[in-house]
Amino acid sequence: xxxxxxxxxxxxxxxxxxxxxxxxxxxxxxxxxxxxxxxxxxxxxxxxxxxxxxxxxxxxxxxxxxxxxxxxxxxxxxxxxxxxxxxxxxxxxxxxxxxxxxxxxxxxxxxxxxxxxxxxxxxxxxxxxxxxxxxxxxxxxxxxxxxxxxxxxxxxxxxxxxxxxxxxxxxxxxxxxxxxxxxxxxxxxxxxxxxxxxxxxxxxxxxxxxxxxxxxxxxxxxxxxxxxxxxxxxxxxxxxxxxxxxxxxxxxxxxxxxxxxxxxxxxxxxxxxxxxxxxxxxxxxxxxxxxxxxxxxxxxxxxxxxxxxxxxxxxxxxxxxxxxxxxxxxxxxxxxxxxxxxxxxxxxxxxxxxxxxxxxxxxxxxxxxxxxxxxxxxxxxxxxxxxxxxxxxxxxxxxxxxxxxxxxxxxxxxxxxxxxxxxxxxxxxxxxxxxxxxxxxxxxxxxxxxxxxxxxxx
Numbered sequence: 001x002x003x004x005x006x007x008x009x010x011x012x013x014x015x016x017x018x019x020x021x022x023x024x025x026x027x028x029x030x031x032x033x034x035x036x037x038x039x040x041x042x043x044x045x046x047x048x049x050x051x052x053x054x055x056x057x058x059x060x061x062x063x064x065x066x067x068x069x070x071x072x073x074x075x076x077x078x079x080x081x082x083x084x085x086x087x088x089x090x091x092x093x094x095x096x097x098x099x100x101x102x103x104x105x106x107x108x109x110x111x112x113x114x115x116x117x118x119x120x121x122x123x124x125x126x127x128x129x130x131x132x133x134x135x136x137x138x139x140x141x142x143x144x145x146x147x148x149x150x151x152x153x154x155x156x157x158x159x160x161x162x163x164x165x166x167x168x169x170x171x172x173x174x175x176x177x178x179x180x181x182x183x184x185x186x187x188x189x190x191x192x193x194x195x196x197x198x199x200x201x202x203x204x205x206x207x208x209x210x211x212x213x214x215x216x217x218x219x220x221x222x223x224x225x226x227x228x229x230x231x232x233x234x235x236x237x238x239x240x241x242x243x244x245x246x247x248x249x250x251x252x253x254x255x256x257x258x259x260x261x262x263x264x265x266x267x268x269x270x271x272x273x274x275x276x277x278x279x280x281x282x283x284x285x286x287x288x289x290x291x292x293x294x295x296x297x298x299x300x301x302x303x304x305x306x307x308x309x310x311x312x313x314x315x316x317x318x319x320x321x322x323x324x325x326x327x328x329x330x331x332x333x334x335x336x337x338x339x340x341x342x343x344x345x346x347x348x349x350x351x352x353x354x355x356x357x358x359x360x361x362x363x364x365x366x367x368x369x370x371x372x373x374x375x376x377x378x379x380x381x382x383x384x385x386x387x388x389x390x391x392x393x394x395x396x397x398x399x400x401x402x403x404x405x406x407x408x409x410x411x412x413x414x415x416x417x418x419x420x421x422x423x424x425x426x427x428x429x430x431x432x433x434x435x436x437x438x439x440x441x442x443x444x445x446x447x448x449x450x451x452x453x454x455x456x457x458x
Contacts, residue, residue, distance in 0.1 A: 003244045029231035035162030037117040038104055041097060046076065046364040048092035050100060052109060053116060056123035056144035056168065057085035057317035057324075061308035064315065066107035068301040074100055079301060080360075081294045081321040085122050090364060112152040117162035119148055122178060124170040125318040126273050126288070129326050131281045131319060133170030134186040140170045143184060146211040156219050161233035162220075166214055172254065173267035178319060178402050180330050181235045182217045184210045185264075195264050196221070196251070197235030197244035202264035203252070213255060220251040232371045272320035274349040280326070285333035287325040290346035292353045293373055294321035294399075300343050307336050320401075321357065322346075352380050355388035355448075359398045361410075368393025370410035370434065379441035387419065387448050406447040417443040419450045 035051070036042035042049040052067075060069075067087065071077050076091030092100065104110045123144045127137035147166060151157045167180035176183050176195075185193040185202075192210040193202040196217055205213055211358040225232040228242035235244050252258060287307065291300070307325045308315050310332045316324040323345075328336060341347040346354060359365065361372035372391040389406040392398065397409065404421040411431065417440075418429035430447075432440040 009435065011165065027230065027232075027237050029237075031231070033163055033233050035117060037162060038110060039097070039101055039113060039116055041092065042334075044090065044360075044364055045366040046091050046246065048094060049094070050089045050092060051082070051117075052058045052087045052089070052104065053121075054086050054109075054317055055118035055119050055121040055148040056141060057319075058141070058144070058314050059308075059317065060108075060314050061305040062299055063107045063109055064305040065307065066103055068305070069297040070100060070103050071298050071301070074103075077295075078297050079296045079298070081291055081296065081317055081323075083319055083321070083383065083401070084120055085125075086120070086318045090360075093287065101212075113146075114158045115152045118157050118160040118164060119151055120162070120164060121147060121166045121168065122175045122180070122319045123168040124172060124174055124315075125316050125322070125324045126278060126286070127170040129280050129286045129324070130278050133172050134188045135190065136281065137170030137172075137186065138244065139186050139190075139192075140168045143168050143207075143211050143214075147214055150211055150215045153220075154215060154219075156222060157215070159222055160218060163233050164218065165234075166218075172271065173269075174271040175319060177267040177270045180238075181221065182214050184214055193262070193264055194251075195266075195392045196247045197238075197242040198266055199248055200263060200265065201245075201248065201257045201261045203248070203255075204262050205255075205259045212326065213251075213259075216254045217247065217251050220247045220254060224250060226252055268403065270320075270401065273318060273322065273324060275322070275346050275351065275354060275371075276349060277333060278324075283330070284326070285328045285330055287333060287337055287347075288322065288353075289325070289340055289342065290320070290322040290354060292344065292346060293356065293358050293376065297344075300340075300345060303340060303343055307340070307384075310336065352382050356380070357388065357399065358391035359393050361391070361393040365393055367396070369412045370415075372408075374409060375410075375415070375440075377432070378437055381445050383443055386452055387447055389444060391415075404450075406444060406450075408444060415440060416444075417447050419447050422450075 021151045038050050038052045067079055071079055073093050074096045075089045103329040121144050123140050127140035166178040167175040167178055167183045169176035169185045171186045176185050183195045190207045192207045194213050195202040224242050224247050228239050232238050273288040275290050276287050310328050337347055357371045358376050361368045372393045376391045387406050388401050390400045393410050407418045407420045409416045414428035414433040416431050430443050432443050
């Protein structure tokens with residue numbers, strides 16, 4: 001085991017208000033990020049917003065009910081899922097902070113106040129459930145639990161940005177393509193690859209050492225970022241000479257032995273779980289579900305909690321705004337799937353909701369130029385879903401997917417529709433007036449059926 005450790009995107013990342021000037025190819029930030037948490041709420045147009053980190057998306061039935069109670073008592077009656085498998089409560093009152101924190105602590109959702117914003121860990125949602133992945137993918141969930149424990153025990157980790165991301169991939173390449181700052185990829189035989197940012201080299205190490213090495217990589221990033229002096233929040237923001245390679249080189253000096261480096265090409269195509277039933281090698285069944293536009297009602301949450309009681313005592317929120325319920329007995333799985341479909345969850349990969357996403361939009365976000373959720377619903381069409389679609393209320397494109405995708409951006413008088421994230425040169429965006437709903441639906445459907453699906457790395 002490890003010894004104790006010392007302390008080119010599809011579209012350019014949007015310029016944050018803390019970005020004060022450029023230095024070469026890197027940004028310079030004058031303060032820490034203002035990313036919301038469960039304790040540090042964000043003031044939005046529809047009330048306060050709390051973002052709760054859910055490492056590997058894991059929740060027990062009791063925790064699901066606690067979130068439903070919080071949404072009913074303190075918020076707008078919904079839980080929003082994020083592109084990192086985290087959860088948001090919206091419409092919160094200005095005076096609810098103490099009540100919310102107490103509710104979350106009682107449910108075991110705040111193991112450390114100091115670390116609550118840095119517990120950003122995504123993991124392969126179907127790891128250990130479908131027989132795929134290295135050695136069946138069983139190691140990934142244990143990695144997530146151990147990495148979370150180490151993060152919460154670290155005196156250094158609170159200095160990380162609330163946007164710094166760990167990805168734990170079981171070898172199938174789904175979350176390894178999500179642009180994480182530190183990525184672990186399981187290999188057959190019990191080893192793991194550790195990659196920093198978009199470095200094309202990785203360290204190969206024993207799987208049992210992977211969580212502590214991931215934390216050490218984050219600590220190495222903090223050291224390199226301090227030396228760079230540009231206030232980087234993410235590995236991709238480090239300037240030349242203080243980049244992912246520099247972090248990897250420093251990491252090797254922190255590890256107890258010289259683990260070998262190996263080429264590690266970046267996976268290019270995210271592969272979200274398809275909605276429906278998943279048969280596990282042990283004979284149990286898992287349910288893969290999507291929340292339309294990433295929103296769950298409290299009624300749906302309580303139905304999901306009831307499913308957890310039938311299964312393996314937890315569910316998993318996914319980075320694709322979905323939910324996986326593992327461990328159901330075969331005799332219960334079919335009935336539960338039908339109940340959840342009737343409740344409005346997406347259970348069929350042929351559904352037009354599959355691959356459809358949107359930011360909050362109006363009225364919840366003051367920066368949005370349109371009610372993107374309503375416009376997405378108004379132009380929803382049956383048919384094939386070759387590319388995912390993301391509707392954005394402004395040019396920031398909050399929550400847009402990785403890989404190839406259809407970019408639908410509000411402009412104030414309509415929408416610009418384009419295909420992003422491909423290696424092929426995409427045509428210029430098509431502008432459609434908001435008043436022409438049929439034409440907008442046609443433009444989105446045409447872009448969605450595009451064949452240029454080979455994405456750039458992001």
